[in-house]
Each structure stands twice: as C-alpha cells, then as structure tokens.
Amino acid sequence: MGKEKTLIAGILVADIILLSIVVVGYYFLAKAIDSSLVVNISSIQSLLATCVISFLASYSIYPSIIQKRMVKSEDIAKRVIATCLLMFLFVCLTTLLIRPYTSFPRTFLISLVLIYMVCLFTERFFLRKFLMFVRSKNKNQKRIILIGNEPTVCELYKVFSTPAYGYEIVGTFYDGECECDEIASCKIGGMSDIYGWLATHNNINEIYGYFPKEQQDIINMVSKFCDNHLIRFYYIPAIDIFKGNMAFSFIENIPVIARREEPLSNPLNKFIKRVFDIVFSGLVLIFIFPWVWIFVAIMIKIKSPGPIFFLQERTGIDGKIFKCMKFRSMKVNDQADTLQATKDDPRKFPFGDFMRKTNIDELPQFINVFKGDMSIVGPRPHMLKHTEEYSKLINRFMVRHLAKPGITGLAQVTGFRGETRYIDQMEGRVKKDIEYIENWTFLLDIKIIIKTVTNVIFRQEKGNAY
DSSP states (O other): OHHHHHHHHHHHHHHHHHHHHHHHHHHHHHHHHOGGGGTTOOOHHHHHHHHHHHHHHHHHHSOSOOOOSSOOHHHHHHHHHHHHHHHHHHHHHHHHHHOTTSOOOHHHHHHHHHHHHHHHHHHHHHHHHHHHHHHHTTOSOEEEEEEOOSHHHHHHHHHHTOGGGOEEEEEEEOSSOOSOHHHHHTEEEOGGGHHHHHHTOOOOOEEEEOOOGGGHHHHHHHHHHHHHTTOEEEEOOOOTTSOSOOEEEEETTEEEEESSOOGGGSHHHHHHHHHHHHHHHHHHHHHTHHHHHHHHHHHHHHHSOSOSEEEEEEEOGGGOEEEEEEEOOBOOOTTTTTOOOOTTOTTBOHHHHHHHHHTGGGTTHHHHHHHTSOEEESOOOOBHHHHHHHHHHSTTGGGGGGSOOEEEOTTGGGTOOBOOOSHHHHHHHHHHHHHHHHTOOHHHHHHHHHHHHHHHHHTOOOSBOO
8 A cells, every 4th residue: 555655646746747847838938929928927936836736726626646557548538637627727716816906817827727638648648558567567566366256257357367457366266166267277265265365364455256145154254354454355246147338336225237338328428428519510510511501502403403401200319209411312202211322222313422422411410419319429320110120130229229329430430331231230330339338438439530530531431331
C-alpha cells in the first residue's frame, strides 16, 4: 500500500508541474500573440496560484487519480475531462471573488483549460503505457490467489496472466479435477487447505474465489481472514450461464446480473451521445445540407419525375416505428417497402445509383437524428418487412433495437453494409450491432465516424452497397 500511495503522490506532483508549465507557457505565448487576451490578468503569479489551488480543490472533491491496473483509454479521458471542468469552475469562482469588478478573461481561461486537458490526457496515456511496461518486467506487482476450478475462474486466470497488468498468481485452490491446464499447473491444495496455507504466508495482496453453496463456511472463513490481514477478497459469482458481457447491479440491497452490459442505459452516457448528435447533425443541416439539397433536388427532377424525398417506415429503438428520410434514388415503384436494392436494380436511375454508392441519399437522415429518431452512430434501421422476417430466422436479432438506429454503424465499417443476400451476412451484421451496444463508448462513435468518412473518400468500403 505504501508503494501505491507513493505512486499516486508522484502522479499528483507531476500533474501540478505540468499545470504550471502549461499556465506559464500559454500566458507568455498569448501575451506575445495578442496582449488583449491577458489584459485582465493581474500577474502570472496570481494566475498560477489560482490554477494550482483550484486543481487541488477539485482533487479533494473528485480525485483525478484512481490507481486501477485495468482501465480503458476512454475511462482515462472521462476522468481527465471531469477533473479539468471542476478545476475550471473553481478558477472562475476564485477569479470572480478576488476581482469582482474586473472583466472576466473567459477566452484565455477556456483556452487554457482545454490545452491543459489535452496535455493531462497525454500525460496519463503515456504514464499508463510506462506503468504497464514496468509491470511487464515483474515490477510493481500484486500477489494473488485464485480459488475454484470453474470456467469463470479460468477466464480470470488468463486475464491476470497478462504481464502488463502486474499480477503474480501465487497459486490456486480447488477440489476435484480441473479442465483448465493453467489452473491445474499451479494448484497448491484443496479447499480445506486454504486457511492453513494463508496462516503461514503473509505476502498475499488479493484473493479471488468461486465457492459452491455448500462451502459457505469456507467463504466466511476466508473473508474473515482477509479482513484481519489487510487482504482484499473478491467473490466470483457463477455467471457463466450467460455468454458475453454482463452487467452487475443492485436493486435495494439485492445483487442482480443483467443479461448484457448496456453503456447507453447510463443517463450520463445517453446525455453525452444525444448532445453530440444534436450538435453534429445541427452543423451538417446548417452548413452542408442546404447546398447538397439544391443540387440533388435539381438532378432528381431532371432524371426522374416524382418527389425529392423518400420516406419509409423503419424499426427504431425499442421496436418503435419511425419515418426514415432519404433522397429518392429510385423511380417511384410499388416494391420500395418490401424489396432491397440489388447491384443492377432496374428501379434505380443513374444519378440515384451515384447517390447510393456515395451515401448522399442518406444525408436527410440527419433530420431524423436532430429530431431524436436516430443517432449518428448505431445499428442501421431495417424495413418493417425485414424486421419481421429476420427476427424469426436469426437468434438475438431484436437485441439490435435496444439502441437508436444510426446513419452509420460498427457493422457498416466492418464489411456488413448494403444488401444482405444470404442469411450469414445478416447474422454477421447482427453480431456487430450487438457488439456495439454492449461496448459503446464515445471514443468508439468517433472512430466509426472517422472510418465511415475515410471509406467514402478513399472508396475502401466493403460490403454490398447498391
């Protein structure tokens, strides 16, 4: 524990040093470029003191350093953003309290915090890589014991065996036979041997155990021993009944396990995604859509008589039906709501074929996004007829409707775009859609958007988009 505290203290000092460098560097840079940006700042000393004190105040409320051995880049980003926003709030309050009658240097302070946010994330990212490198060299390790021979314990063994996480598996305890060769290779004893072994070995940091119901007395014994010897004890529930991601939560004080993890069921994540959808679609509708609409409208009217827009009922979130908007790319026909477009579909007119291949026909769906029927990224919405058909043929097909449908999605950028001629193509799309729902992050949305744009520009897109 002493080493962990020293590490956290060292990171905190590094954060403050980085903040000081950013504050001083940006102050003099801004002063050299445009002195009006810093005209309302009394001195560099007061600015530096305000920022450092505000950072420490934010740290006391919401610690910016949580020492976890397994963490995703997006989790680091979330904590950095929260830290910097809280620091910015304290900087604003301090500035207004000290100098209430002075004009507020908002442009400078906002820019300063954004720059520090980027620098702090970069520092955290490389620090994370450095710690993983150190741990891969058998440094800064935690010594752990695994109890049980269930498949879940075996999966956990494989995770802890990753050198960069910094765990040393001292041994395993279980009764009977074990199908997992790794667990069997480091067996110390049976369930009845645990207490005696622990009593003579005092250098264990954590214990992870799976226990059948009939071994309740052993659970209590191990738990009490850990409490009295500063060992963290983790009980492994029998959750291998489900395959894939699961979510653990409490209803009052009763633990329950959900069939799958749904990050977008979190109100904060849902809010972040909706705000991004509104801002992104709003910018597209203001700056891009009007110009494209004028050109497309003229071309459609010249090439094919009929309406400019094509509205089709499609299945949305929770199975709700909505009107999906597109630029019309086909001649007016009676099969629009039942038949997918094919490679040499006679219903398409030449300019419509061009729109479909370049995705221009889907531009009006940004209106659906702004209205809230769709999202920028999500499972592609299907015709009602296809939802009815495929829900009977493909297992877990309806799971894809747990999220808002998107203009683009993980399936579309990994080769499952367009016509689904064979059932295995739709199964592949459904698998990717469920993967997206279970593993959503804001960073994943950005990656999918970037991949979609590069696919269109460089024509790298795979699939059957006709």
